[in-house]
Amino acid sequence: RMASAELFEDPFDPIEYVERLAWRTHGGGTKGGAQGFNPQVNYHDCFQMLRYWRQHILHMFHISCHSSADALWNRICSNVARDALKQLSGRSFPICFSVMIIPLFYMIIPLFHMILPLFHMILPLFHMILPLYFDEFLSGEFTSEAFTNPYRVHDAADIVHKLHLIAQELPYDRFAQVKASIVSKYHAIESELLNEFREAHKNNEAAKMKELASTLSHFKGYQYCIDAFIDESIENSFYNRNEIFSEIINLCAKVHKVILCVFNAPEQVMGKLVAKIFQTKLSEHVNGKLREHRSTDPEKYLQHLHKLYGQTVELSAKLSQYKLASDSNFLNKLTKSIFKNYLQTYIQVEESFLKEKAMLISQRFYDSKNHTKKQLHSGIQDLKAVISDKTSIRFGSSSSPDSNARETYLSQELAINLLQETKMGFGRCKTLSSPSKLPLHASCIFQLLLDFLCQQHIEYAIELGLLAIPPTEPKNEPNIYFLDIVQQTNTVFHLFEKQFADTLLPLVSASPSYSDCLQRKKKIRERMEVQLDTGIDKCLSSVTGWMRHVVRNEQRKSDFSTDQPPQEQYTKACQSLCKYVKKVITAMSGSLDGNNVDAVLKEFGSRFHRLVYEHLQQYSFSSMGGMMAICDVNEYGKCAQLLKIPFVNSLFESLHSLCNLLVVAPENLRQVCSGDQFSNLDRAVLHTFVQLRSDYRSARLAKNFS
Template sequence: MASAELFDDPFDPQEYVERLAWRTPGGGTKGGSRGFDPHMLRDEFIAHIDELKILDGKIQQRAEKLEAALGKESRSYKEKMNELMARNQQSFTQFQSLEDRINYVATKVVHLGDQLEGVNIPRTRAAEAHQLMKYFGEFLSDEFTSEELTNPYRVCEAAEIVHKLHLIAQELPFQRFEGVKSRIVAKYHEIEEKMKDEFKEAHANGDTKKMRELATTLSSFQGYQQCIDSFIEESMRDAFYSNAEIFDEIFALCQKVSRVIDEVFSSPEQVTGKLLTRIYQGHLKGHVDKKLSESRTTDPEKYLQNLFTLYSKTQELSQRLTQFKLGSDSNFIAKLTNGIFKSYLDSYVKVEVKFLKDKATMISQRFYDSKDHVKRQNAPVSSLKAVIADKSRGHITFGLSSNAPNNVKGETFLSQELAINVLQETKMAFGRCRVLSSASTLSNNAVEIFNLLVDHLCNQHIGYAIELCSQNIPSSDSKTEPDLYFFDVAQQTNIIFHLFEKQFSDTLLPLIGSSSRYNECAQKKKGVREEMEVKLDAGLDKCLNAAIGWMKTILKTEQKKSDYSTEKTPDRQCTQACGTVCAYFKKIMEYMRKSLDGNNVDAVLTEYGKRFHRMLFEHFQQFRFTFLGGMMAICDIKRYRECASSLESPFLEDLFESLHSLCNLLIVAPENLREVCTGERLSNLDRSVPHSFIQLRSDYRSARLDRLFA
């Protein structure tokens, strides 16, 4: 029987029909084609369709009932909403009416109050004047009978009376009322002193309620400021025990006293400001001056560290104190801080630069002393005039003449430790500069430190070492194997300059990034880098010349003419000279890979391979080759190609492939030479190049090979 549950989402009609057919006997695939009965399936479909029609009717009736119920409920809600709207309108009308009546009554009350006040104020003033006249009469007769003036426990009431009489007495003629005026003034000062004494006593007892009452009364007296000063002095007494903890003690004192000030005084901002002024200009300034005066002239490093620490802690303290009521002047604490440190901050950068210069010079001198090397400090680095001293023999020579003893061979005169020490000092200097410089001087002060760093690290250390060591690179015609430690110079220069650039981006850039001095510093760094690259390129070029020159020397001394003019079958894979050259080539190549990095190593190795190729090309031009000698040359070229392939440069592999093809001309049969010369590898070369190699064959004249190029 069909039911509504069969059509629950998701409903797939095709799946529904398939499921119905599967359940019907003879309608599925069970039993194969013989088991299928279309008539039975048709009857089942017709019966099921009738059931679906009946189900549709039932669902339709149910939907109609639900729609009728929905319509009825909707009408009910609509009627209820209309009723609520009507009641809301009625309430709003009543509220407006009530508001109008309240406004009317309030107007009447205000009018009545004004009338009562107009009658009561003159009456009150008359009563107060009458009472004051009675008190004035007592002073006039010098006989005090009123409770307010005779009761010692009603001092605040007496103070108010005497204060008013004191104001009146100032307007009276002196000659006629001299006696009464003097008595009023005497009473005024007597009560004032008494209130100040009671205020001190209440302060000592922690009675803030009485302190507030006395302070309110005293606020109209001339001695009110003395009362505040006394309060501050008593609050600060025994508040400072240790100079090491003075900043915490100041904050603790302000935190403790601030609560009392807020409860006692009507103008807490004024009292708090006076308290901070007394603390800053007194205890804190004394502590700072004492701390800095101890090392200002004797120990600049300690002085700068103390100045940085004290100023930082003062700034931190000032920031913490902003939570207290300080009035409308937002720069109040900043002005107090500036009053303490102004003289020190004005001269800060001069002290900083002088200290850094002396420190960097000391670090540099200590390094050169450890190397037993004397460097002329006032000579420009570019002139390469340094003083080289052999202290053990007491011999000093100037310049780098070949016959003068020198102690620079094999020594790079570069020190990562020195660089790290100098960079650490400048990093701390930049940190002090950030805190101790104002916004207007920050970038200029940072640039001064940066210029000093460039001069001492880049120019006087790195630049000096590069130029000094480049003078010791052997020439290309050296008779001994050259010591190419200049590659170490390049490596260490790269490491040190990376450290320099890291400090530039991490430490200096945040200080000058938004100022006009940034481009100046960036250009200076770029200029220093380019200058070093030029010097290093020149030194590396001399190293390559020396290496290639030594290979030429090896070939000249070890390569025999008989190696290539022999009639004997080769009994080894390459000549002795070739083996020696290849071993030296790989040694230098590994040295370069260890010392250089990035694009630099690729560029230098490519240039190294090009010069190696040119040297071999010229070398083979010096010999005459028999057939078996040509075979030996091919063996040598194979070894040379292996060396070149280790450089991992397609360009160099192509060069040596061409050289290999040219050497093949030494062993090709005469009748095949023309075909080989016009082949793919050699056709792109100038005709004179293959001709020059063919001329090296021992059978060049006998086989009349010159006709190939006629």
């Protein structure tokens, strides 16, 4: 009774059930203790009975389900079978069976979710159908609706696909004919599906395309379906040759939506579409543009190569949003495949073009100046330069430029043109060179800039200017236009250094070429500085020589030996010299800048002071002559103040103080020489100046220094 069904009338609770068993079991109470409680012995039969009873209930439930399934099957088949039998009089059993089962099968499939319990009955029936279709291939007569109804092409495709797989396992010698028939039908249906797919694509029927693509996915020609889709998409999609990149972007955006709807693997299909576009339309466009100018116009060729490659890289970046294929370098490989041959020879074309362009720019400039470049580095030229510098011998204008022409043969416009061409070259180099070759290629372009701008233009102009500097003892007023060369060299080299820092260094940073380029620039800068310093020194020597010539020719001894009071504020020689000094100061201030102008003016001021000092040492001064010398030195001091160099001003102040010794009364000379204004001067210098007095011996002034 304890294991009977009455315990299961209410919801079954296993804990409560065990408690009931324990309560009714002998020994379950306190009597007899724990040893008296043994439910396994007392209720073993009850548990066995419960197990059999539950198995019986499950068996009856299983029979009930099968009965319900059979009833449902009979209700579904009754009408279809009745109509089919009316049409089957006189036909063979396999054909009759197939005609009955196939329509029934395709009627059941839409209701599959409703009749899932009957699937184990339907599947064996379907396997029985395939032999029936195989029988049609054996007889060569296709009578079933799947093959005769053009609207059942998807059903026929599914049947033929399965038969094709089965036929591959059959021996060829016995089933050669039927296998050939199945293969023929296989290709015919495949071709029909592909044609329908093309038509659906032309008509923009995405749903039909999806259905056809799904059916074709089981066929070997599925790839032809994808190819057909890609070909139809590309065909008649490119109209403007100059807008091909925007057209590619628009086409991919449009087709991507269709691919997502139609195909099961959209990334792969999209990848094949892009690959086909790159390998056909884009490649044809690039090759057509580049081959047109490759051998005839290197400049346009490089411009087109740079532009097309940059646009292709930009296009690849935009197309990467579609996650094409599985290779992260897929688009990069496609780009390289188009431009590979052009990129391999890029730097050679670039160097050749820049050389020709630089030569053309340079030659155009020198032609405008009616100048033919000379070979300046020769032993004879060097010897002539040394002789001209050390003596008054001149070798004529055939070996040096016209010193009166003031032509520097330096052109800021030429420098800007060269810098602009190389800047565009650096830009192309950055785009078209691989990261590993970029520093080397940039270094090659930089060397061209050094050769044509720094060496063949700037240094050539400096060397011409050096040859044109007058000697240290000129007979005519020297033309110091070399200072203009210094100014223009500073301007041009500043532009060169700016491009070096802004354009070149970012391309060669973190590579051995970085230090190499710095060293090459430093070397040529130092070489130019030495040449410019040499030229400036020669200019100062020539200017000082002419100043010496002026005072020597115009200064009379009577200017300083007369006993008559001065009639003018300064002598004629002082007037002429100051006029020339002011002219030189103006030229130097206008031609030099920065620290250069201060250094040169200081050196010029020092030489000016030394010239005046040495000039005064050549004369004997009377009392009135000493007054005239003081006036001249005072005027020289005013002229020196234009230099705005404190050191030079102090030199002329000291010279003015020394000139006062020429007019001091003999009895006051010792006291004046001991004054503070002469504390920094050696007494030998004071003594030398006192010796210039005409009364030095008569007044016995030497005793003041003994």
